[in-house]
Amino acid sequence: MVERPGGESLLFLTDEQLRKGIEAMFFAYRGFTADPDRILEGMDYGRAHHRALHFIHRAPGTTVSNLLSILGVTKQSLNRVLRTLIEDGLVRSEKGKADARERHLHLTEKGLVLERELSDAQRARMRAAYRAAGPAAVAGFRQVLEAMMDPEMRRQYNRLREGG
Amino acid sequence: MVERPGGESLLFLTDEQLRKGIEAMFFAYRGFTADPDRILEGMDYGRAHHRALHFIHRAPGTTVSNLLSILGVTKQSLNRVLRTLIEDGLVRSEKGKADARERHLHLTEKGLVLERELSDAQRARMRAAYRAAGPAAVAGFRQVLEAMMDPEMRRQYNRLREGG
DNA sequence: GAATTTACGTCAGCCTTGTTGACTTTCCAA
DNA sequence: TTGGAAAGTCAACAAGGCTGACGTAAATTC
Structure with missing residues (x-):
């Protein structure tokens, strides 16, 4: 990122550019949530x-505390x-076999149906x-989105299925 | 977007890719709001x-109803x-001269200071x-963000200062 | 084996920010 | 002059965050 006045590498970091990006996030997030809402x-x-359904679907058998840290x-x-x-x-919530204090969470058939409906719309x-x-x-x-996350969130993000 | 199996143009539209994008939005938005919060x-x-301060700063003299439709x-x-x-x-809220029913909104010095502080962090x-x-x-x-907006929001987005 | 820690659940109460509905005041324009 | 738009206000409510306190079961540590 050389500081060449007028250069392209400087241009996209202007105040205006950054504010435009901020506004883009704001308006886009509205669209992003509109359909499931x-x-x-x-x-x-x-x-x-919706968020709970999404992440239980995504990480079946996850524990409550894991879900807590994701959300x-x-x-x-x-x-x-x-x-x-x-x-x-x-x-469905079931006691852990290895550690019976934990609850492992899964979607039921009915849960899968709703998750799918919401997910279809959002996708x-x-x-x-x-x-x-x-x-x-x-x-x-x-x-850019990945770079915008807090390191802890980025870890969570990358752990959710390496695929994608 | 030719439907060539295995082709790059198809690959990035898989279910997994789309879900990854959804999660990226979720985690990134958290980071996006974390500092001002x-x-x-x-x-x-x-x-x-924060949102009110941002958009009043951005569109000084805007009316209440315009702000309503933005937010x-x-x-x-x-x-x-x-x-x-x-x-x-x-x-500061002042009656319109052309139409005295409208209120035109501006940030005061004090308002500018807080807006700047929040904006600095977010930027x-x-x-x-x-x-x-x-x-x-x-x-x-x-x-991508722009394409994700509802048409109405995209209009708002583009109206806020063509610059950027 | 006792004490402590962990994971989870729950009760109670609070705050912010969104909602509807009803109503008033002001003022422009047909 | 009258209808309707713009703005503001009151009241009530809901979703979804939060803290604090407490209880229970299971695992871990001493």
Whole structure:
């Protein structure tokens, strides 16, 4: 990143460029959550339920404390969400065999159905954006997002299935 | 986007790739808001106040209803935030000259100071991410985010100063 | 074997930020 | 002059964060 006045490497770090990026994150995140939110409104669930379903699907058999560190909320907050999902038969919680203090979480058939519906909607938007922007843009997108994470979050992110 | 099996143009649209993108958005957004949140905790303000300050700074003299459509919340919700900012002397609200029903919003000196502090923190993270990823990645990042917005949001986004 | 720590669950209460609905005041424009 | 838009306000509520305190079972340590 040489400091050549007027050079391209300097240009994209101007105040204006950075503010534009900030605003892009703000507006894009709204789009990102819009479709699942729409599906969930009317049901008794919200964005927090969606997140739990997503990560349980993604890391089946995960423990509660692992989920806590992924989501970055308190156990009281997660528990409120998890309880309703278990009561409604979307999530199954079972004692660990190696360590019986732990609870391992899985989606039930019913849970898989809802997760799939939410995920389909969210992926459809993602797919459209990827298609519109093209493969090179997608790579850049992922690079910048990854660089924006806190190191701890980046660790979590990379642990979730090395695939992708 | 030719459907050639195994081809690069298909590869990046796999379910796994899309889920990875979704998770990247989730974790990155956490980082994106972390620094301002940290600054605001302890003050009587929150993320909603930050957003109001940001967009008033960005579009000085904007009306309340314009701000409403940018932020996408109800006027009652915005009003609660705006009222405290005005009472605390961070925002100045003045009757429109052409149309006296409208209120035009500006940051005061004090408001500019806080906005700058929050913005500095957020831009610092953005700058670091941009530096780490490089100019090409930044362009891709912006392209994908823009494609992810709802059309209405994209309009708002593009109206905020064509510069950037 | 007793004491401590860990993982989880739960009760109670609080805060921020979003929502609806109802209503008023002000003021522009047909 | 009247209808409707813009702004503001009150009240009530919900989602989803938070802290603090406490309980229980299981694992670990002394």
